[in-house]
Amino acid sequence: MMCMKLVKLFLLLYVAMQPLSAMANGLQVDDAWVRAMPPGAPNSAGYLNFSNTSDSAITVVSISSPSVRAVEIHESVEENGNWRMFRLTELTLQPGAQMALTPGGKHLMLFGLASPVKEGKTMSFTAQLADGEEYQFEAVVRR
Numbered sequence: 271m272m273c274m275k276l277v278k279l280f281l282l283l284y285v286a287m288q289p290l291s292a293m294a295n296g297l298q299v300d301d302a303w304v305r306a307m308p309p310g311a312p313n314s315a316g317y318l319n320f321s322n323t324s325d326s327a328i329t330v331v332s333i334s335s336p337s338v339r340a341v342e343i344h345e346s347v348e349e350n351g352n353w354r355m356f357r358l359t360e361l362t363l364q365p366g367a368q369m370a371l372t373p374g375g376k377h378l379m380l381f382g383l384a385s386p387v388k389e390g391k392t393m394s395f396t397a398q399l400a401d402g403e404e405y406q407f408e409a410v411v412r413r
Contacts, residue, residue: 306389317378389412
Protein backbone atom coordinates (compact mmCIF):
# COMPACT_ATOMS: atom_id res chain seq x y z
CA MET A 271 0.00 0.00 0.00
CA MET A 272 2.80 2.40 0.92
CA CYS A 273 4.60 1.54 -2.32
CA MET A 274 1.55 2.56 -4.39
CA LYS A 275 1.36 5.87 -2.54
CA LEU A 276 5.02 6.54 -3.32
CA VAL A 277 4.50 5.67 -6.99
CA LYS A 278 1.49 8.00 -7.19
CA LEU A 279 3.44 10.78 -5.47
CA PHE A 280 6.38 10.32 -7.86
CA LEU A 281 4.07 10.44 -10.89
CA LEU A 282 2.32 13.53 -9.58
CA LEU A 283 5.64 15.30 -9.02
CA TYR A 284 6.89 14.21 -12.45
CA VAL A 285 3.81 15.58 -14.20
CA ALA A 286 3.91 18.78 -12.15
CA MET A 287 7.54 19.40 -13.13
CA GLN A 288 6.99 18.96 -16.86
CA PRO A 289 5.87 22.53 -17.57
CA LEU A 290 8.82 23.88 -15.58
CA SER A 291 11.37 21.89 -17.54
CA ALA A 292 9.61 22.70 -20.78
CA MET A 293 9.85 26.40 -20.06
CA ALA A 294 13.54 26.26 -19.08
CA ASN A 295 14.74 27.23 -22.56
CA GLY A 296 11.58 29.10 -23.63
CA LEU A 297 10.43 26.54 -26.19
CA GLN A 298 6.92 25.17 -25.84
CA VAL A 299 5.13 22.50 -27.89
CA ASP A 300 1.35 22.19 -27.90
CA ASP A 301 -1.18 20.05 -29.73
CA ALA A 302 1.43 17.64 -31.13
CA TRP A 303 -0.04 14.77 -33.14
CA VAL A 304 1.02 12.14 -35.66
CA ARG A 305 -1.15 10.93 -38.52
CA ALA A 306 -2.37 7.33 -38.02
CA MET A 307 -1.37 5.11 -40.93
CA PRO A 308 -2.54 1.71 -42.18
CA PRO A 309 -0.44 -1.32 -41.24
CA GLY A 310 2.65 -1.65 -43.41
CA ALA A 311 2.91 2.07 -44.21
CA PRO A 312 6.60 2.99 -43.94
CA ASN A 313 6.14 6.71 -43.25
CA SER A 314 3.84 9.21 -41.56
CA ALA A 315 3.71 12.92 -40.71
CA GLY A 316 3.66 14.96 -37.52
CA TYR A 317 2.10 18.29 -36.67
CA LEU A 318 2.37 20.65 -33.69
CA ASN A 319 2.46 24.24 -32.49
CA PHE A 320 5.79 25.75 -31.40
CA SER A 321 5.95 28.81 -29.11
CA ASN A 322 8.98 30.82 -28.02
CA THR A 323 8.36 32.34 -24.59
CA SER A 324 11.94 33.58 -24.17
CA ASP A 325 13.62 36.93 -24.86
CA SER A 326 15.89 35.50 -27.56
CA ALA A 327 15.48 33.57 -30.80
CA ILE A 328 15.29 29.78 -30.61
CA THR A 329 16.41 27.63 -33.54
CA VAL A 330 15.34 23.99 -33.87
CA VAL A 331 18.04 22.23 -35.90
CA SER A 332 16.64 18.69 -35.84
CA ILE A 333 14.02 16.43 -34.34
CA SER A 334 14.39 12.74 -33.55
CA SER A 335 12.26 9.89 -32.23
CA PRO A 336 13.08 6.34 -31.15
CA SER A 337 9.94 5.24 -33.03
CA VAL A 338 11.28 6.11 -36.50
CA ARG A 339 14.49 5.84 -38.53
CA ALA A 340 14.50 9.58 -39.35
CA VAL A 341 12.52 12.78 -38.77
CA GLU A 342 12.82 15.62 -41.27
CA ILE A 343 11.28 19.08 -41.18
CA HIS A 344 9.47 19.80 -44.45
CA GLU A 345 7.36 22.52 -46.02
CA SER A 346 4.73 22.06 -48.72
CA VAL A 347 4.61 24.97 -51.17
CA GLU A 348 2.43 25.64 -54.20
CA GLU A 349 4.41 26.73 -57.26
CA ASN A 350 2.61 27.43 -60.54
CA GLY A 351 -0.34 25.26 -59.53
CA ASN A 352 1.83 22.35 -58.42
CA TRP A 353 2.48 21.34 -54.84
CA ARG A 354 6.07 20.55 -53.91
CA MET A 355 7.63 19.51 -50.65
CA PHE A 356 10.98 20.92 -49.52
CA ARG A 357 13.21 19.83 -46.65
CA LEU A 358 14.04 22.60 -44.17
CA THR A 359 17.36 22.52 -42.32
CA GLU A 360 16.07 24.47 -39.30
CA LEU A 361 13.18 26.44 -37.85
CA THR A 362 13.84 29.75 -36.07
CA LEU A 363 11.30 31.28 -33.72
CA GLN A 364 11.85 34.90 -32.78
CA PRO A 365 11.09 35.99 -29.18
CA GLY A 366 7.36 35.67 -28.49
CA ALA A 367 6.72 33.98 -31.85
CA GLN A 368 4.49 31.02 -32.55
CA MET A 369 4.75 28.61 -35.48
CA ALA A 370 2.18 26.00 -36.49
CA LEU A 371 3.28 22.83 -38.26
CA THR A 372 0.12 21.81 -40.12
CA PRO A 373 -1.03 19.59 -43.00
CA GLY A 374 -0.32 21.42 -46.25
CA GLY A 375 2.37 23.64 -44.68
CA LYS A 376 5.41 23.09 -42.51
CA HIS A 377 5.33 19.62 -40.95
CA LEU A 378 7.45 16.71 -39.76
CA MET A 379 8.05 13.76 -42.07
CA LEU A 380 8.55 10.52 -40.16
CA PHE A 381 10.53 7.96 -42.17
CA GLY A 382 10.97 4.28 -41.36
CA LEU A 383 8.30 3.62 -38.76
CA ALA A 384 9.55 1.01 -36.27
CA SER A 385 5.99 -0.29 -35.77
CA PRO A 386 2.50 0.55 -37.02
CA VAL A 387 1.27 4.00 -35.95
CA LYS A 388 -2.02 3.15 -34.26
CA GLU A 389 -4.63 5.70 -33.28
CA GLY A 390 -4.52 6.57 -29.57
CA LYS A 391 -0.84 5.69 -29.05
CA THR A 392 1.75 8.33 -28.19
CA MET A 393 5.19 8.85 -29.70
CA SER A 394 8.16 10.53 -28.01
CA PHE A 395 10.25 13.18 -29.78
CA THR A 396 13.34 15.23 -28.98
CA ALA A 397 13.98 18.61 -30.60
CA GLN A 398 17.66 19.55 -30.78
CA LEU A 399 18.24 23.29 -30.51
CA ALA A 400 21.10 25.31 -32.00
CA ASP A 401 22.36 26.22 -28.51
CA GLY A 402 22.86 22.52 -27.68
CA GLU A 403 19.77 22.17 -25.49
CA GLU A 404 17.14 19.52 -26.09
CA TYR A 405 13.38 19.67 -25.69
CA GLN A 406 11.35 16.48 -25.28
CA PHE A 407 7.69 16.22 -26.18
CA GLU A 408 5.01 13.63 -26.88
CA ALA A 409 2.58 13.43 -29.78
CA VAL A 410 -0.66 11.48 -29.85
CA VAL A 411 -1.50 9.38 -32.92
CA ARG A 412 -4.81 10.31 -34.54
CA ARG A 413 -6.55 10.53 -37.90
